[in-house]
Amino acid sequence: MRPLTLFTGQWTDLPLAELAPLAKRMGYDGLELACGGDHFNVQRALKEAGYAAGQRALLAEHGLQVYAIGNHLIGQAVCDLIDSRHQAILPAHVWGDGEPEGVRQRAAAELADTARAARLLGVQRVTGFTGSSIWHAAYAFPPTSQAYWDAVGQKYTGCDFYQSALTFNKKDTLAVLSKYGIPSAKSVYLRKGENINVDEIVENLGLPVFVKPNQSGSSLGISKVKDQSELIAATEIAFKEDDEILIESFLDGMEVSVGVIDFKGETIVLGITEIVPQNEFFDYEAKYEGASEEITPARIDAETTKRVEEIAKRAYDSLGMSGFSRSEFILMDGVPYMLEMNTNPGFSPASILPQQAKIYGISIKDLCGNEVEKALQKRN
Template sequence: MQKNNKISVGILMGGYSSEYQISLKSGNVVYEHLDKEKFNVYKVHILKEKWVAVIDSEEYPIDRTDFSFEMNGEKINFDIVFNAIHGTPGEDGKILAYLELLNIPHTSAPFYQMALTFNKRDTLAVLKAHGIKTATSCYIYENENYSIDEILETVGLPCFVKPNRAGSSFGISKVNKKEEMQKALEVAFKEDHEVIVEAFLDGPEVSVGVIEYKGEVKVLPFTEIVSENDFFDYEAKYLGKSQEITPARISKEIEAVTSEIAKKAYQILNMKGFSRSEFIIVNDEPFFLEMNTVPGLTAESILPQQANCAGISLKELFGNAIEMNLNPKK
């Protein structure tokens, strides 16, 4: 604990993936809304070329031996770290393993759970074993000999081609014709050397936030995604090319079933902190697509919209994440 007996919080933002700019926005929103009466809050930029604490536009290098920094001759240690890194090394658990070795608590699930949920194929395999429905899919390594005909025989057309480990819809393509498949694979392989190809599911898409709040697993009001584009791609997510309707326009019966499955997935995967799972409703049945464990945290992002609908302010949402992980239940 640092000066004024306040809890010292480092907000991790940036990262090494295509999502780093979105992460910087999320991290800045967390910084703005954390209660400065309770916390000494520091922005920590984790970038390929540098790890630095950023204070009033000044940069202070992070000492990687103990994850501290020095300012005006004073050594600053963190009591807890708020993880706002989308993609690697935050959402895939790499930096969390390092923090856990240093006994520094953080706001995400343990590193293994984060690594598991960042891998779409492995997440689907675990949940399918527990009876949760998912799209038909196949999995491809970049350097293997794959047959487009065999892929399409498995998943059909249209289908989606996705990097196995990436977010914010980077590298995702919807394929409507066989001739489009090779280009879609090349786009996905730019983001990851593993790709998952999924059958198209026809139905409304809902995004379901599940969080740990005041010691309980809480399912937030759903958001219905209505994209102006062919699917919920980067433009739809971040450039206004979609409607995000909270609460979603689905029946109470479907909402109850989907809510139960979303909570079950959170618990099966041994999650903590924030999560946002995507579902397609097909003939009144929810099909699980993926789980985001460091979802966007700007005021316009889906999870904060859902929290607001549930009567939880950003100050409460972010402060609760700190409180839950400073004194976690064993």
């Protein structure tokens, strides 16, 4: 029977020391290490004695083998038509000055180094792909922002660049929405390197508090701090995800997730889903490993339902949104406090927004068809 392996390319935001035990619990026999995050660094393997052996030993501690290493992003630049998008996926020493032929040559050299590093790791396989001069026409990779499509005059579904960028920044989103009467938790904003006055923070916000990256998703880097002595460690965890963090006062209430879309010219609330996490809060495990219960519609009275719907629609319209959105609130004494807005929510059949649409009476086909029709009607 062939071993069951996990390619770690979609997990590089998670340190290998955390991913390894998780992969073992999920039933994997081994990993295909991505050359990204701290999973595997080709140049360190070539220059630092013991680095490759250390990565293998880390996996062995959890009963995992390493069967291959993957360097897909570097490989993408070998035969692709190089443009500004590639800078976001390539390390600085490969991107260099961005001159296309130089980028391709450095990418090819890096792949050769990857094969040498694989030998040091005791691995016989290097996986990847080499891009293509027609790749961009068949598949949207490297990834592009709405700003790129605006610049080339291409129509697309979902919200515009401004709304997408704004809502990924929690601090700025909440600041804008406060002008429209939408409340949120008291908070302290910090940049990496700034002095952290623990006593002052606790005096202003009380305990417990939530420490979270300002720009991050999937609840990565978020901690609930119950004791003052834990605060500095929590900020260090958050700063691993972003150079800006928020420390927010604790809101003791029900968490709800509210899907809002513009459907056939009207802003509608698809539903209000109650989030019941098994853990302290709706963290990564609760979101992606089933450690939560999602109840649609939420167990709230008619008056509270009306208030939440009104606030959610106001937030959506105030930001000039279009397309899908899912806003997160904490209900405290019947008042919805905004946590964040997600303009690119999960869209699998098990995800919250499609569940809400189904209960509302809108099929996935009609939901997507509506988005395509709106995109086609956009002006370039």
